[in-house]
Amino acid sequence: MGGVSTVNPVAVTAVTDPRAHWLAAATETAAGLPPELALPELRAAARTRFERLGLPSRTLEAWRTTDIAPLRGLEPRRAGTGRAPDAGWLAGLPAGPRVVLVDGRVHAIETGELPAGVSVLGFAEAARRLPQVLAALDTLPGLDAHAFAALNSALFEDGVLVHVAAGARLDALTLAHWSSGDGTAVHPRLLLVLEDGAGAGLLEWQGGQGTYLSTALTEVRLGRGAQLALSTVQDESAEAFQLGGLRAQLAADAKFSLRRWVGGGRIGRMDLALTLEGEGAAAELDGLVLAGGTQLLDHHLELRHAVARCTSRQTFRGVLAGKAKHVFDGLIRVDPDAQQTDAQQQCRNLLLSKQALTVAIPRLEILADDVKCAHGATVGALDEDALFYLRARGIGLAEASTLLVRAFAGEFLDALTDEAMRAALETRLDAWMEVAA
Amino acid sequence: MLEIRNLHAALEGREILKGIDLSIRAGEVHAIMGPNGSGKSTLANVLAGRPGYEASAGEVLFDGQDLLALAAEERAREGLFLAFQYPVEIPGVNNLYFLKASINAIRKHRGQEELDALEFLERVQEKAGLVKMDEAFLKRPVNEGFSGGEKKRNEILQMAVLEPKFAVLDETDSGLDIDALKVVADGVNALRSPERGFLVITHYQRLLDYIVPDVVHVLVDGRIVRSGGPELAHELEAQGYTLYGREAGASRRAQA
Numbered sequence: 001m002g003g004v005s006t007v008n009p010v011a012v013t014a015v016t017d018p019r020a021h022w023l024a025a026a027t028e029t030a031a032g033l034p035p036e037l038a039l040p041e042l043r044a045a046a047r048t049r050f051e052r053l054g055l056p057s058r059t060l061e062a063w064r065t066t067d068i069a070p071l072r073g074l075e076p077r078r079a080g081t082g083r084a085p086d087a088g089w090l091a092g093l094p095a096g097p098r099v100v101l102v103d104g105r106v107h108a109i110e111t112g113e114l115p116a117g118v119s120v121l122g123f124a125e126a127a128r129r130l131p132q133v134l135a136a137l138d139t140l141p142g143l144d145a146h147a148f149a150a151l152n153s154a155l156f157e158d159g160v161l162v163h164v165a166a167g168a169r170l171d172a173l174t175l176a177h178w179s180s181g182d183g184t185a186v187h188p189r190l191l192l193v194l195e196d197g198a199g200a201g202l203l204e205w206q207g208g209q210g211t212y213l214s215t216a217l218t219e220v221r222l223g224r225g226a227q228l229a230l231s232t233v234q235d236e237s238a239e240a241f242q243l244g245g246l247r248a249q250l251a252a253d254a255k256f257s258l259r260r261w262v263g264g265g266r267i268g269r270m271d272l273a274l275t276l277e278g279e280g281a282a283a284e285l286d287g288l289v290l291a292g293g294t295q296l297l298d299h300h301l302e303l304r305h306a307v308a309r310c311t312s313r314q315t316f317r318g319v320l321a322g323k324a325k326h327v328f329d330g331l332i333r334v335d336p337d338a339q340q341t342d343a344q345q346q347c348r349n350l351l352l353s354k355q356a357l358t359v360a361i362p363r364l365e366i367l368a369d370d371v372k373c374a375h376g377a378t379v380g381a382l383d384e385d386a387l388f389y390l391r392a393r394g395i396g397l398a399e400a401s402t403l404l405v406r407a408f409a410g411e412f413l414d415a416l417t418d419e420a421m422r423a424a425l426e427t428r429l430d431a432w433m434e435v436a437a
Numbered sequence: 438m439l440e441i442r443n444l445h446a447a448l449e450g451r452e453i454l455k456g457i458d459l460s461i462r463a464g465e466v467h468a469i470m471g472p473n474g475s476g477k478s479t480l481a482n483v484l485a486g487r488p489g490y491e492a493s494a495g496e497v498l499f500d501g502q503d504l505l506a507l508a509a510e511e512r513a514r515e516g517l518f519l520a521f522q523y524p525v526e527i528p529g530v531n532n533l534y535f536l537k538a539s540i541n542a543i544r545k546h547r548g549q550e551e552l553d554a555l556e557f558l559e560r561v562q563e564k565a566g567l568v569k570m571d572e573a574f575l576k577r578p579v580n581e582g583f584s585g586g587e588k589k590r591n592e593i594l595q596m597a598v599l600e601p602k603f604a605v606l607d608e609t610d611s612g613l614d615i616d617a618l619k620v621v622a623d624g625v626n627a628l629r630s631p632e633r634g635f636l637v638i639t640h641y642q643r644l645l646d647y648i649v650p651d652v653v654h655v656l657v658d659g660r661i662v663r664s665g666g667p668e669l670a671h672e673l674e675a676q677g678y679t680l681y682g683r684e685a686g687a688s689r690r691a692q693a
């Protein structure tokens with residue numbers, strides 16, 4: 001035993017500070033950036049933040065349930081330029097206007113003619129045409145302690161700004177991210193700004209091949225009465241680490257609805273920070289997580305009711321197979337002035353295997369006295385009686401299980417207004433069941 | 438068509454079926470009556486292949502085939518049907534979709550093509566008319582929020598659509614008003630044919646006025662203690678099961 005421990009490799013790697021190698025790409029990145037995106041103050045602040053935070057470990061409360069040890073083996077490299085997305089993947093995307101990003105850089109903007117008041121721009125062009133809007137980058141509240149958000153700010157090379165002017169509307173736009181893998185770290189970035197009374201329906205689709213880390217960071221700012229419906233399909237490669245984040249700030253009477261389908265990645269964690277900052281703002285967050293094999297899929301959420309009369313609804317569902325783990329950690333914070341808050345949080349899990357694990361941590365911090373807050377978490381297996389009933393009618397066990405899982409996922413799927421997307425996700429769910437269950 | 442020989446079954450270590458022998462030929466309707474807890478539903482569940490209800494001894498031949506060796510879904514595909522005493526609510530699964538999945542699973546097993554959407558709908562609508570079920574129920578989730586009687590009608594609808602070779606009806610008449618009772622009886626009578634068999638479990642002789650059985654069996658404490666013609670049902674209605682050695686303490690009269 002003593003002989004083995006003398007060549008303990010851990011002792012060797014511990015000497016180099018991992019922070020340095022995560023930021024190693026920074027110099028190279030900076031050299032390749034157009035001057036508009038140098039953003040020296042933002043970069044310096046982000047680097048300082050990351051250097052202070054370091055890669056999270058499980059000793060941190062916020063990372064206690066998310067073991068990212070496998071990520072430490074990745075020697076992150078900057079992705080080479082000029083890679084193309086997989087043709088089959090591209091062909092499978094929903095039709096209609098779209099922007100394609102590859103390894104965090106804008107690859108193609110195929111929006112056709114946009115409605116008046118709507119701009120969809122790569123960051124470099126946004127810096128020239130809408131600098132005052134782009135200045136919102138890294139100014140929204142939340143994710144201050146999130147190392148991967150800091151890393152994204154230090155290293156992003158490009159991104160997409162969607163700007164909808166007051167009263168304007170963008171009905172549909174797909175934002176597709178492709179990551180080409182090869183042990184790279186990519187830092188996609190979206191900034192979605194809807195001015196007063198604006199509306200937009202966006203679909204974000206994340207995919208890739210091989211091994212990579214994505215720190216995809218999305219920032220959302222909604223003006224008074226603005227309405228954003230954002231659907232995300234997280235369909236990263238099976239070896240990927242997807243550790244992205246989202247910050248959103250809602251002015252009075254703004255409405256943000258976020259629907260997340262999460263099925264990809266070896267480790268997938270999403271940190272969400274939402275601030276309801278104007279009276280009457282409403283947030284609706286729905287998630288459907290499908291985890292199989294040894295996947296770890298995680299949502300960490302902080303939702304802050306800062307003022308009175310806001311509503312929030314969170315419904316996260318997990319379907320777990322194999323030895324997968326699903327974490328949901330949701331904090332609802334109600335400020336002292338946020339009277340008549342109505343906040344609800346639900347986390348429901350369906351376990352298809354005895355080895356799968358679910359961790360649901362609801363947290364409430366309520367500093368106002370006139371509030372309605374409810375939270376609940378459930379875990380269960382497939383209903384044995386229902387399974388037998390179906391089988392007693394000739395339906396095989398696999399098909400019966402799929403029917404019940406579909407029923408469980410049904411409320412999520414039924415709420416999708418886009419028929420084509422719903423059909424695509426139903427097909428995916430069936431395919432997932434064939435492999436996972 | 439159904440041969441049950443010396444069937445034993447235990448649940449949670451307690452023997453419930455203590456050697457059942459029953460032979461039902463094609464074209465026959467047999468009724469089973471017996472006090473609460475005597476093992477009627479257990480027998481139905483063992484026949485249908487419910488997990489946890491495995492036979493500990495004995496055998497069951499269905500058209501000469503070893504029924505107990507088959508999985509529940511295989512039994513259904515071979516033409517066995519169980520109308521549940523307590524039909525299960527399945528939120529989120531549409532009744533029509535469920536029926537379609539069921540009928541196509543059975544057709545596939547028989548080497549038949551799947552029904553197309555139109556053929557399927559016509560067939561279901563016809564049968565829904567037969568059991569006087571409002572088509573609105575077809576669009577709802579399976580049994581969810583159905584009244585007791587509506588659930589039983591839904592069982593008969595499924596039976597009518599699937600046209601099984603052999604059907605076990607477990608207290609399908611319980612909790613039904615007189616009109617619904619006739620619907621259930623009509624559903625069974627419409628399917629009665631020289632090729633089909635039925636095992637009707639009931640507490641009430643009344644049902645047997647509508648579905649006239651060939652044989653009536655009395656099941657007490659896991660054993661068939663007597664078999665006879667339809668008149669046996671009348672006798673039981675008048676006298677209860679005291680004749681069959683039920684101890685006073687364990688005597689629970691059948692309830693609606």
Ligand SMILES: Nc1ncnc2c1ncn2[C@@H]1O[C@H](COP(=O)(O)OP(=O)(O)OP(=O)(O)O)[C@@H](O)[C@H]1O
Nearest residue numbers: 448449453471472473474475476477478479480522
């Ligand atoms: N899953 C089970 N686990 C343990 N005991 C069971 C189970 N199912 C039934 N039993 C017991 O087996 C016995 C027979 O029950 P069964 O349901 O077969 O009676 P039954 O004749 O159908 O009665 P009823 O007329 O009330 O429907 C009862 O004592 C019951 O409590």
Ligand SMILES: [Mg+2]
Nearest residue numbers: 477478479522
């Ligand atoms: Mg019973």
